Amino acid sequence: xxxxxxxxxxxxxxxxxxxxxxxxxxxxxxxxxxxxxxxxxxxxxxxxxxxxxxxxxxxxxxxxxxxxxxxxxxxxxxxxxxxxxxxxxxxxxxxxxxxxxxxxxxxxxxxxxxxxxxxxxxxxxxxxxxxxxxxxxxxxxxxxxxxxxxxxxxxxxxxxxxxxxxxxxxxxxxxxxxxxxxxxxxxxxxxxxxxxxxxxxxxxxxxxxxxxxxxxxxxxxxxxxxxxxxxxxxxxxxxxxxxxxxxxxxxxxxxxxxxxxxxxxxxxxxxxxxxxxxxxxxxxxxxxxxxxxxxxxxxxxxxxxxxxxxxxxxxxxxxxxxxxxxxxxxxxxxxxxxxxxxxxxxxxxxxxxxxxxxxxxxxxxxxxxxxxxxxxxxxxxxxxxxxxxxxxxxxxxxxxxxxxxxxxxxxxxxxxxxxxxxxxxxxxxxxxxxxxxxxxxxxxxxxxxxxxxxxxxxxxxxxxxxxxxxxxxxxxxxxxxxxxxxxxxxxxxxxxxxxxxxxxxxxxxxxxxxxxxxxxxxxxxxxxxxxxxxxxxxxxxxxxxxxxxxxxxxxxxxxxxxxxxxxxxxxxxxxxxxxxxxxxxxxxxxxx
Numbered sequence: 001x002x003x004x005x006x007x008x009x010x011x012x013x014x015x016x017x018x019x020x021x022x023x024x025x026x027x028x029x030x031x032x033x034x035x036x037x038x039x040x041x042x043x044x045x046x047x048x049x050x051x052x053x054x055x056x057x058x059x060x061x062x063x064x065x066x067x068x069x070x071x072x073x074x075x076x077x078x079x080x081x082x083x084x085x086x087x088x089x090x091x092x093x094x095x096x097x098x099x100x101x102x103x104x105x106x107x108x109x110x111x112x113x114x115x116x117x118x119x120x121x122x123x124x125x126x127x128x129x130x131x132x133x134x135x136x137x138x139x140x141x142x143x144x145x146x147x148x149x150x151x152x153x154x155x156x157x158x159x160x161x162x163x164x165x166x167x168x169x170x171x172x173x174x175x176x177x178x179x180x181x182x183x184x185x186x187x188x189x190x191x192x193x194x195x196x197x198x199x200x201x202x203x204x205x206x207x208x209x210x211x212x213x214x215x216x217x218x219x220x221x222x223x224x225x226x227x228x229x230x231x232x233x234x235x236x237x238x239x240x241x242x243x244x245x246x247x248x249x250x251x252x253x254x255x256x257x258x259x260x261x262x263x264x265x266x267x268x269x270x271x272x273x274x275x276x277x278x279x280x281x282x283x284x285x286x287x288x289x290x291x292x293x294x295x296x297x298x299x300x301x302x303x304x305x306x307x308x309x310x311x312x313x314x315x316x317x318x319x320x321x322x323x324x325x326x327x328x329x330x331x332x333x334x335x336x337x338x339x340x341x342x343x344x345x346x347x348x349x350x351x352x353x354x355x356x357x358x359x360x361x362x363x364x365x366x367x368x369x370x371x372x373x374x375x376x377x378x379x380x381x382x383x384x385x386x387x388x389x390x391x392x393x394x395x396x397x398x399x400x401x402x403x404x405x406x407x408x409x410x411x412x413x414x415x416x417x418x419x420x421x422x423x424x425x426x427x428x429x430x431x432x433x434x435x436x437x438x439x440x441x442x443x444x445x446x447x448x449x450x451x452x453x454x455x456x457x458x459x460x461x462x463x464x465x466x467x468x469x470x471x472x473x474x475x476x477x478x479x480x481x482x483x484x485x486x487x488x489x490x491x492x493x494x495x496x497x498x499x500x501x502x503x504x505x506x507x508x509x510x511x512x513x514x515x516x517x518x519x520x521x522x523x524x525x526x527x528x529x530x531x532x533x534x535x536x537x538x539x540x541x542x543x544x545x546x547x548x549x550x551x552x553x554x555x556x557x558x559x560x561x562x563x564x565x566x567x568x569x570x571x572x573x574x575x576x577x578x579x580x581x582x583x584x585x586x587x588x589x590x591x592x
Contacts, residue, residue, distance in 0.1 A: 102194050104166025107173075108157035109188045117156035121541030123534070127164030133545050134172045138552040139179035140322055140349045142559050144414075144441070145582040146547050146567070147180055147350030153544035155185050157192075167193050171202040174209060181326025181351045183212035195222055203230055207238070211303025212327045216241050216276050233259055234300060237273040244277030249284060252277045268294050272304035279308060291316065297324065306331050311338070322554070326351045336363040340373045344411035354417040354442040358384075361415075376402070383419040393429060396420060400434055406555070410441065410590055417442035427454040432461045437589045440468055443582060458486045460588070467498050467584045470577075475499055477509035481516045490561075491591045493517050497561040498584025501568025502577075519561045528566050535570030543574045547583075556590045 110116045122130060141147055154173045160166040170193050177186035186209045193202060203226040210218040219226070220242035227235035236259035243252035256277060260270040271287055278285030289310050294301070296319040297312065305312050306328075317325060322345070329339050329346035343360050346352040358380065365377035382395035396416050403409040413434065420438035423429060432455050439448040445468045452469075455461040463483055466475050480499060484492035496517055500510040514521050531546040547570070550563040564587050571580035 102192055102197075104160060104170075104193070104197055106157050106159050107166055107170040107189065107192050108155055109192055110157065111152065111155055111185070111188075114152055117153050117158060117541050117544075119157060119159045121153065121156070121158055121539060122161050123537050123539035123542060125161055125534075125539065125542050127161035127169055130161060130542070130545065131164060131169065131172050133549055134176040137176060137179075137545075137549050139176060139548070140181055140326070140554075141548050141551040142553045142556050143547075143551050143583055143586055144348055144350040144410075145579055145586050146544075146551050149571075149576060149579045150544045150548045151177065151180065151182050151185055151350065153541040155189060156541070158541060165199060167197045167199045167202045171199065171205040175205045178205070178208055178212055179321075179323055181323035181329075181346060181349055183209065183327045183330055187213055187218070195225070198222065198225070200229055207234060208299055211299040214303050214306035214327075214331050214333065216304060216307050217245055220245065233263075233269075237270070241273055241276045244280040247281035249277070249280065249282050252280070266290075266293070269298075269300055272301060272308070272310070275308045275310070276304055295319070299324075302327065306334065309333065322349075336360050336367065337369045337371055337373045340364060340376070344408060344415065347414045348407050348411050352414075354414050357411075357415045358418070380415065380419070383416060384422070389423060389429070392419065393423060393431065393435075396423075396435070396438070397431060400438075406590065406592070413438040413441045413589070417444055420444075421447035425451040425454055433459060433464075436461045436464050437585075440464055440582065440585045441589065443578075445470070445581075458482055460487055460491070463487065463491070463495050463588055464585050466504070467495070467502065467588065468581055470581070472502065472504060474506075475504050477505060477513040477516075480505070480513045484517065487588075488592060489517070491588050493519050493561040494564060494584070494587040494591045497521065497565040498568055498587060501565045502572060502580060502584065503569075517561075519565075521562055521565045523562055528562075531566050531570045535573035538574050540574045540576055543570045543576070547571065556587065557592065559587070 106119060108116070141150070154177050160169050170189055174186040174189045177183075177189065186205075190202070190206050190209055198206070203222060206222060207219060207226065210216060216238070219238045223235065223238040223242045227239050236255065240252045240255035240259055243249075243255060256270075256274060259273075260267065263270055268289070268291075271289060274285055275287040275289065278287055289305070291313050294316065297316040298320070302312060302320070302324055304310075312328075317328070325342040326346040326349060328334060329343040329352055331339065340360060343352050343357055347354075347357055361373065361377040361380050364373040365381065368374075376399065379395045379398050383392050383399065386392045386395065396419060399416055400409065400412050403412045416438050420435045421444040423435055429435070432451060436448045436451055436455070437460070439445070448468060449465060451461065452465050455465065458479065466473070480492065480496050483495055487495075496505075496510070496513050496519055499505050500514070500521055505513065510521065513519075527546065527550060531543060531550065534542040534546060547567045550567055551559050553559055564584065568580045568584050571577070571583070
């Protein structure tokens with residue numbers, strides 16, 4: 001008989017051999033972001049303060065310094081010459097007390113407005129297995145809502161799983177967040193690890209995080225140790241930049257000259273570092289940045305340029321991974337008008353919220369900018385504040401029709417979500433499909449469900465409400481297959497997968513509709529077995545991570561309906577039914 005441990009190892013090996021890639025079932029070729037009241041955490045009583053921990057050891061007395069003699073009449077404090085005695089310096093006063101240290105057994109932070117995942121949300125999963133999943137996941141992923149739940153999971157204070165170092169596991173989580181575009185979340189996770197516990201991998205990810213947040217000063221507490229451990233030019237330049245920021249231009253210049261030795265005087269990476277040095281007190285360095293010879297954008301170039309107020313040419317963003325645009329959207333020192341397009345893209349990836357977009361366009365309107373952002377801001381104000389419902393709906397349509405790609409069209413739905421939720425439900429109001437899709441893009445399900453009595457059966461609005469309804473009313477298989485007549489066949493496949501995953505169809509109806517729509521919801525591979533098992537165990541963080549693996553695609557075109565079924569079913573089983581519904585709604589909304 002095969003033991004449980006052996007079966008676990010076999011499953012682990014099978015998933016790794018599968019390459020942790022996109023599930024291949026049925027494919028020919030893979031601030032709070034939540035609205036008020038959505039998934040609010042239950043209040044928990046604050047723990048009573050415990051007694052302060054006593055110092056664990058006394059400091060050793062300082063040894064005398066050779067070659068330094070005190071004057072004969074030097075008084076060492078308020079002690080007479082006859083009773084002078086050596087006074088030991090208690091260095092423990094300058095160290096973190098035990099109660100203030102961060103344990104590597106649990107790493108993470110709680111985002112404002114969001115409940116943290118339970119500490120044991122990875123269950124008994126092997127840490128090496130989870131590391132492989134995170135390392136191989138191609139991020140950003142297709143789904144906005146899956147990204148939101150994955151960010152919450154990776155940020156939460158979670159127990160470090162067996163088989164891995166806590167600092168390395170924190171680095172892996174932060175690295176996944178960075179690739180998702182979540183620079184601020186990655187920084188929060190890294191900051192929960194004391195610098196005394198840093199590993200080589202954490203030093204490397206910490207540098208990437210400082211660059212992604214446009215904050216080279218964040219490297220200063222770790223620059224010297226990082227340079228000693230990681231022998232790369234970037235760390236030597238970081239030491240020089242930190243000396244410059246500390247107001248020591250001469251020492252910074254000497255280190256900078258050594259670090260750039262052997263490179264071209266026009267090297268863009270050196271010049272950007274020199275510009276950072278010049279921003280410190282008494283910097284006295286005038287550096288001009290020329291982008292013409294630069295062929296591609298890196299994290300180093302983006303981070304230091306952003307930190308020093310150097311504008312990155314728009315065409316260079318095309319040479320970088322998508323997450324760099326999301327870092328741009330989050331950078332507060334970039335002009336709001338320059339961030340607007342990036343912020344809309346970031347919203348589709350779960351990095352920016354509806355409220356964040358509205359605030360950004362409010363800043364643009366107040367700035368008096370005359371560009372296209374000003375027009376969008378004015379239409380948005382009309383959509384929110386005009387006293388006539390018809391005028392508000394017209395403004396919403398103008399915003400929706402102003403988008404030219406599938407991603408920007410979904411971004412405009414997110415931008416207008418709250419304004420759409422203020423439109424009274426009526427069968428006389430046109431564009432119910434987009435109004436409801438807009439509300440649900442940001443989780444305004446209560447407002448959307450008010451439209452249920454007035455939407456046409458078989459319409460896209462009807463399909464979205466069938467998925468969003470928390471009451472879980474059943475749906476007939478004929479209605480699901482018939483939806484392909486009014487919508488697209490792919491939308492009908494996603495509707496079937498979502499309803500089946502939510503348990504809204506009986507087993508017989510699900511199989512019948514799946515056969516009609518050619519969706520292989522019964523297919524099995526290593527990924528489906530892993531996510532199904534994690535859902536049954538209630539390992540919410542593992543489910544969120546495997547959902548990200550199942551959606552590692554730049555868009556929804558390569559997300560299989562079969563993968564959606566398993567993701568929704570596993571999230572529902574693991575207690576994340578809110579996210580399961582919203583992911584299913586998003587799938588139908590964004591399917592072609």
